[in-house]
Every structure is written in C-alpha cells, then in structure tokens.
Amino acid sequence: MRRPAPATVAVCLGILVLVDILRIWLPGIITIFGQAASTPAELMGAFALLWFLLPMATPALVRRTGPRPIASIAVVVLAAARLALTSTPGGQLQLYLASVGLLAGLVWLAATAATTVRPGPGLVLGLALGAAMHTALDTYDLVWRGDRLAWLVSAVLAVLLVAAQLAVPAPETAADTRTGSGVGNSRTWLLAGPTLLLTGMVALSPALAGSAVSYQFADNTRIAQPAYLADLPQGTLVGLAVALFVLTALARPDRGARWMAPLALIVGVGVFTAGSPRLWGYAMGLAALGAGLCLALTATTAPPVEAAVGIASMPPPALRGGAVDPAGTVDSAGTVDSAGTRRSFAALAGMLVFVVAAIAYYAAYDLGYPNWWVPLVVAGLVAVVALRDTTAVTGSWWSMFSAQPHERLTARLLAGLTLLAAVVVPGHLREPALDHAPGPVRLVAYNIRMGFGLDGRFDLPGLVDVIARQRPDVVVLSEVDRGWLLNGGHDTLELLARRLDLPYRFAPAADPVWGDAVLTRLPIRHSQTLPLPRVGAPTGAQALAVTLDLDGREVVVVSTHLQPPPDDGPVVQARAVARFATGYAAGRPLVVAGDMNTEPGEPAFAEFTNAGLVDALAAARPLPTSPANAPRQQIDHVFVSPDMVPSDASTTRSTASDHLPVAVTLTVG
Incomplete structure (x- = not known):
C-alpha cells in the first residue's frame, strides 16, 4: 500500500x-x-x-x-x-x-x-x-x-x-x-x-x-x-x-x-x-x-x-x-x-x-x-x-x-x-461614504519604519492604536513597505488601511513597493506624484500630491520623505517639493507633511517657509519626534498655506516605530 x-x-x-x-x-x-x-x-x-x-x-x-x-x-x-x-x-x-x-x-x-x-x-x-x-x-x-x-x-x-x-x-x-x-x-x-x-x-x-x-x-x-x-x-x-x-x-x-x-x-x-x-x-x-x-x-x-x-x-x-x-x-x-x-x-x-x-x-x-x-x-x-x-x-x-x-x-x-x-484573504478596501463632519480636519504624519517598532517586532496593533487615537481625517505615512522579502513580505499599507478603514493613495520611492502614502476618509478627486532628485542619497524619494474634497472645497495634501545626501541636508529635494506642491495647488489650500530629515532653522526647512508656507507645528515647538524612545530631533513636519489655520499640534509617545507621529488640526480660513 x-x-x-x-x-x-x-x-x-x-x-x-x-x-x-x-x-x-x-x-x-x-x-x-x-x-x-x-x-x-x-x-x-x-x-x-x-x-x-x-x-x-x-x-x-x-x-x-x-x-x-x-x-x-x-x-x-x-x-x-x-x-x-x-x-x-x-x-x-x-x-x-x-x-x-x-x-x-x-x-x-x-x-x-x-x-x-x-x-x-x-x-x-x-x-x-x-x-x-x-x-x-x-x-x-x-x-x-x-x-x-x-x-x-x-x-x-x-x-x-x-x-x-x-x-x-x-x-x-x-x-x-x-x-x-x-x-x-x-x-x-x-x-x-x-x-x-x-x-x-x-x-x-x-x-x-x-x-x-x-x-x-x-x-x-x-x-x-x-x-x-x-x-x-x-x-x-x-x-x-x-x-x-x-x-x-x-x-x-x-x-x-x-x-x-x-x-x-x-x-x-x-x-x-x-x-x-x-x-x-x-x-x-x-x-x-x-x-x-x-x-x-x-x-x-x-x-x-x-x-x-x-x-x-x-x-x-x-x-x-x-x-x-x-x-x-x-x-x-x-x-x-x-x-x-x-x-x-x-x-x-x-x-x-x-x-x-x-x-x-x-x-x-x-x-x-x-x-x-x-x-x-x-x-x-x-x-x-x-x-x-x-x-x-x-x-x-x-x-x-x-x-x-x-x-x-x-x-x-x-x-x-x-x-x-x-x-x-480579505478583500481590498472599497471607497466609503463621506463620514467627515463639516469643519476642521485632523491630520497625522507618521514615519512607520515598515511597520517595525523599536523592539524589532512587527507592531501592527501599536501603529493602529497610536494613529486611531487621534481620530484622523488624513494620515500621511513615510517608509511604507508593501512586499520586501527583507522585511518579511508584509503589505503594511493594506494591513493598516483595512484596520483604520481608510482608503489610500500610494506612491513609490525606492521601488514600486516601498514609498509614501496618504490615507483619508475624504473623497479623493485627483493625485499626482513627482520623483525627486537623488543628489547622492541611495534611497529614492518622491512627492505625492492628493486633491481632497473638503465640504465642497478642494484641499491639496502632499506627502514626502526627504532623503539627505551624505554629510549634507536635503536642500535640493526640499526645494523641488516646495515648487511642485505650490504649483500643483495653484492657489488652493495646501498641506505638505512627512519626514523631512531637517530641523527648524536649517536651510532645507527654510525652503518651505521661503515658498510662502507656514510651520503648522510652530506653536507647540520644541516638538522632537526622533528617536521614539528618547526624542531629541525635530525632523517630522507639517507645512500649510497661509489660508489654513493650525491648532492642537502634538505628538503621541509610542515605540511602534523609531519616530513619533505628529498631529495637528487644520481649519480652512
């Protein structure tokens, strides 16, 4: 037998x-x-x-x-x-x-x-x-x-x-x-x-x-x-x-x-x-x-x-x-x-x-x-x-x-x-009905380090908890991994999006499965991305612009993660993002957020303010975000156009990533 x-x-x-x-x-x-x-x-x-x-x-x-x-x-x-x-x-x-x-x-x-x-x-x-x-x-x-x-x-x-x-x-x-x-x-x-x-x-x-x-x-x-x-x-x-x-x-x-x-x-x-x-x-x-x-x-x-x-x-x-x-x-x-x-x-x-x-x-x-x-x-x-x-x-x-x-x-x-x-296998997200009440928008910007916390564990519950606690309308994510074997072959974006019940737009940076994303409960009208010059930094970078419908008015959100060249700041990339964002917005209310790898007062930071944008976290400074267990660097930022009024800027302590998230409430003036 x-x-x-x-x-x-x-x-x-x-x-x-x-x-x-x-x-x-x-x-x-x-x-x-x-x-x-x-x-x-x-x-x-x-x-x-x-x-x-x-x-x-x-x-x-x-x-x-x-x-x-x-x-x-x-x-x-x-x-x-x-x-x-x-x-x-x-x-x-x-x-x-x-x-x-x-x-x-x-x-x-x-x-x-x-x-x-x-x-x-x-x-x-x-x-x-x-x-x-x-x-x-x-x-x-x-x-x-x-x-x-x-x-x-x-x-x-x-x-x-x-x-x-x-x-x-x-x-x-x-x-x-x-x-x-x-x-x-x-x-x-x-x-x-x-x-x-x-x-x-x-x-x-x-x-x-x-x-x-x-x-x-x-x-x-x-x-x-x-x-x-x-x-x-x-x-x-x-x-x-x-x-x-x-x-x-x-x-x-x-x-x-x-x-x-x-x-x-x-x-x-x-x-x-x-x-x-x-x-x-x-x-x-x-x-x-x-x-x-x-x-x-x-x-x-x-x-x-x-x-x-x-x-x-x-x-x-x-x-x-x-x-x-x-x-x-x-x-x-x-x-x-x-x-x-x-x-x-x-x-x-x-x-x-x-x-x-x-x-x-x-x-x-x-x-x-x-x-x-x-x-x-x-x-x-x-x-x-x-x-x-x-x-x-x-x-x-x-x-x-x-x-x-x-x-x-x-x-x-x-x-x-x-x-x-x-x-x-669960199905992919479907476009939800608009459930945002008219008024201010809560935005969270977070470098999630491919989903891995400081302890080296893939901390999906920790990420979901720290983001959901802010009840965000818009989430801007950096270092999003969607399939690297090196990181275990996870689709971190889909895992997070389903648990937060937020549709997304994802743009590649290093390659088609590693980059940045915008998740939102607001209707998405249009999106566009710009590859940024590498200027000696091996990991690619990009700027993702998403047009959202906020109470019948269009608002632009740009997600980016600047990569500084060796022994220098990301000035060239910051300038490219500022030009792209302001040009794409064309006078509409604008938000630029993400891990910028630059601190207030540095040349790369000044590229955004020189372009007419406002530091939305200024009232809460100093607001260090890295490293997460002993934050001392202010490198995660939110910039807005002058017609947007920021309030309630904060960070949330967590070791679900090597960065802390920044959150801010934005009101269109």
Whole structure:
C-alpha cells in the first residue's frame, strides 16, 4: 500500500518552519542589529553571512557521526526556537533566538540532504504551503500576532515537525534512499535556496500580488490605490501561482519543458525587475511556472510516479535486506558517503546563494548601485542547473499533464490551496461614504519604519492604536513597505488601511513597493506624484500630491520623505517639493507633511517657509519626534498655506516605530 514518505513530510514541514524563521530573522538584521540605519550596511551584511557560513561544517560532522542524531537534535532546536519566538518581547533576545533557529534549520537541512535523494516533493510542498499560509494570514504572520490561535498553530506545527523527523526511517533502510541519483539530486538541493528567494520575492508573494492589483486599478502608473472593483484578486493571483508551481514541479517533465522552464522563469523575473507593477501578475505566473519546471527537470532520473509525490514503495529485489544504495547515500555502518556529502554541501551552497543575493539586492538601497540584475542572475543560475544533464527527458510537452494517479492527487491539493488563498484573504478596501463632519480636519504624519517598532517586532496593533487615537481625517505615512522579502513580505499599507478603514493613495520611492502614502476618509478627486532628485542619497524619494474634497472645497495634501545626501541636508529635494506642491495647488489650500530629515532653522526647512508656507507645528515647538524612545530631533513636519489655520499640534509617545507621529488640526480660513 502506498503512503506519503516520512522524509517528504519532514522536508515539507521543515521548509515551512525554516521560511517562517527567516521572516523573523531577516527584518531583525535591519531593525535590531542595524539599529535604525546607524549600523553600516557592510557590517549588517557580514553578520547575516556569518549565520549561513557556520553550518558549512555540518557535512563533515554528518559524515563522521551519521545524519540521524544531528537532524533530530537540530529539528528539536528549530521547533523550540520557533515556539519561543511567539512570546519573545523583541530586542536582542528575538534576534538571537531567530539566529539560533536559523542555524538549527540550516544544520537540519544539511543533515537531511545527506540521506534524502528525492527532496523535490517536500521542498515544493513546503514552499507552497508557506505561501498559502502567508496569504491566508493576510501577510500578518503568526509570530507577530502572539494570540492564542498563534500559539496553538505554532505549537501544532512544532510538534508535527519533530514527530515527522523522528518518524523518518534510519538511512540504511529508508525507501527514500534506494532510488534516484545522488549526484543528480544534488541539483535539486542546490536549487532550494535560489527557489526560496525567487518564490519569496516574486512567484508566490501575496504582498506583491496585492500591490500589483492596487496598481492595476489606479489611473496613474506611479500611484497605487485600493482595488475597489475586485474583492479577491490578491488571493486569486497567489492561488494560481501556487497551482502552477506545484503542478509543474511535481508533474513528469518532458522534452518541451527543457527550454520552456528557463524561458518562463527568466521572462517572469525580467518582467518583475522591469519596474512596471501593472504587469506583476504575469510575472508571478511565469516565474512560478518556470521555477516549478526547473525543479522538475532536476528530478528526471527518478521514477516518475514515486518521485513526483514522494511515495514510499518496496525496494528492488537487489536492495532488500538492508543493502547499500547503489547511487551512493549511506554505507553499511550508517554513515554518509561521498554522494550524501555532495547533497549536503549542495543544500548549504543553495542557501548561501539565497543570503548573498538577498544582501546584494537590498543593500543597493543603502549603497546606491542598481540591483535589477540580482534576481535575473539567480534565475539564470536556476536555469543553468536545471538544464544540466537532462538526457532522460522524453516525450512531448503536453505529456507532463497526463492523467497519472499522482497528478490526480496533486490536483486535489491544488484545488484546496487555491480555494484557501482565494476565499480566506480579505478583500481590498472599497471607497466609503463621506463620514467627515463639516469643519476642521485632523491630520497625522507618521514615519512607520515598515511597520517595525523599536523592539524589532512587527507592531501592527501599536501603529493602529497610536494613529486611531487621534481620530484622523488624513494620515500621511513615510517608509511604507508593501512586499520586501527583507522585511518579511508584509503589505503594511493594506494591513493598516483595512484596520483604520481608510482608503489610500500610494506612491513609490525606492521601488514600486516601498514609498509614501496618504490615507483619508475624504473623497479623493485627483493625485499626482513627482520623483525627486537623488543628489547622492541611495534611497529614492518622491512627492505625492492628493486633491481632497473638503465640504465642497478642494484641499491639496502632499506627502514626502526627504532623503539627505551624505554629510549634507536635503536642500535640493526640499526645494523641488516646495515648487511642485505650490504649483500643483495653484492657489488652493495646501498641506505638505512627512519626514523631512531637517530641523527648524536649517536651510532645507527654510525652503518651505521661503515658498510662502507656514510651520503648522510652530506653536507647540520644541516638538522632537526622533528617536521614539528618547526624542531629541525635530525632523517630522507639517507645512500649510497661509489660508489654513493650525491648532492642537502634538505628538503621541509610542515605540511602534523609531519616530513619533505628529498631529495637528487644520481649519480652512
């Protein structure tokens, strides 16, 4: 009787938990170790690389002592670290717990690779289930929620992971080690890290899907807004991408797939890097199809049915009685031979590609070099590895969708995943009816640091509380992240907008998923954005102008986040924003707000007052806003035209970000 192989289940759950750990560890590099950008990018990169280099000693240790005890100990540490992170208060403890969990996960991966020659099914299902769970949770992961449900699900996952690992048979008797090529399947293990990067950044990212939809329904290609016309496109996009990924990765490949795989992957990643978010839905589908096909091509030497779904079957007669795997996995003493060691090194090398590429891509926003080539290089690497030695591929391209028993099982799984992603995910905001009473407008300006508080935790409740406490009509946000894998793959804007019940306009700065936003309960009549000159600052900047209807009168709100060049103030950008704002307003009441990175009396601050604008916070000065735990810098500002009367300016103490919000009431004179 056929049954799912324990090794497949263990790999699936291990990958699922390891990805979950990475969604905690990666942001910690920036928010905790990086200390709000005060740590050099080179040092942060070295720290990150260190944790991926430490496990490189694992293959030698596994070869000497055997893989089973190492994998078992490592998986217990991995599960325990993941559980502990659910209750950690953040800070250094969170960073080092996540680092220990990451190290344990990489050691487990290396030990598992030494004896698992058919990792494809477990790897694919682990990545697919992780994407489906991330989508179902609306990108707000369990570890940040910390409620009873988070504890329950995390505990169940931890217990299942440990149980699955302990249920894996000893290497010398495991059915999973009796077929397939140890050398050939080193390629599958090598692709684990690059595939994790490409699926997390592009192919299976629900945050990217949500951003794509919000751009799709916008009038301006540089401005995103809630998708009023569709409730479920984000989940649908992810569901379709998951379906393509799993179906192609687990199906039997053929000669047609040999060239279809790299072409689809590279084109999909190329569409993503081209910078047009309206095409990202196509990018996700192509990248998912290509990544799945590439993984399938690396497993062509295994029997098609068993290799496709990780089925344990009776070993060939020549191998019964505990004989050694002819492909080379373990010897008669149960220790790993050269083929197992190669697979172990391949798995770690793939994860090293993951971290190096992630560092290279996101460090560009600090160091100022172009980064579009990084995902393309990784996609090219995946394509080269997949195309190497695929002489066993036969047949025509449509044969990979033939009605084999394992494909019917896969179809049921795909239907469930697609339904979960498309139905569970909440819909996007719809335009609400005007509920602003005639009179003054309460405005809040807040740099939210991608949603992460000073303790390094993704503090969605803290952000919602500090903003909602002001009962704002207009919210101006800086440092809004809508999908960076480095920050955990959250769509912070959608999460906040839904909880505040405020539609938004979003404008990209660093890239299409990182920038500034205006949220408001007032009707939005028009919006426009202006990219600002970089003047030596690596992170891009922009000015987003939104025309609002206030009691039948048009009012303009401009959101910006100035980026000062090294050792200088943001004078050039301030001048550009002042000119743009006053020109766009054309005599209408005007508000310019955001993180200006300049203090009262400095040249950049004077650019706004010289343009005829008034400091709306003047009556409450000094009003320091940064850093949030000991504010001493006045760098978050609100400027208004002379026909607007400010009152009740204030800040609210909170550590939900590294800045404090500023709030002010505005009355049109």
